[in-house]
Amino acid sequence: AALDWYRAKGILDKDNGHLHDTPLQLAAMYGLPGLALALVFFAGLAVWGLKAARDTSLNDQARGVGLGLAAGLVTLGVHSLTEYNLGSFQTSFTLWCVIGLAAAAIRLGRRERAR
Helix, strand or coil, rough: CCHHHCCCCCCCCCCCCCCCCCHHHHHHHHHHHHHHHHHHHHHHHHHHHHHHHCCCCCCHHHHHHHHHHHHHHHHHHHHHCCCCHCCCCHHHHHHHHHHHHHHHHHHHHHHHHHC
């Protein structure tokens, strides 16, 4: 992919193993289809969080978690324009934990409200 081209031109070497822009890094590693898939995935999660925040069938805590998920993903997206966040284990691990906890909280909030 394009990552090999960057390495061949000396733009990436052992001292700087990644580009400092998540969309550019994803495009270099996976091409434009991979970038598009990642953008659709993260935008979909943010929309899901916003829908949960507006869903009156959820309890207040679950609605707050949905809003927090959307806000966190927007913040990560803005920060991703200046740093490749997904290359860091700590950031990636935290991201997936937050997404999983948000999914659980929203699901439990729906169940609790139904009672």
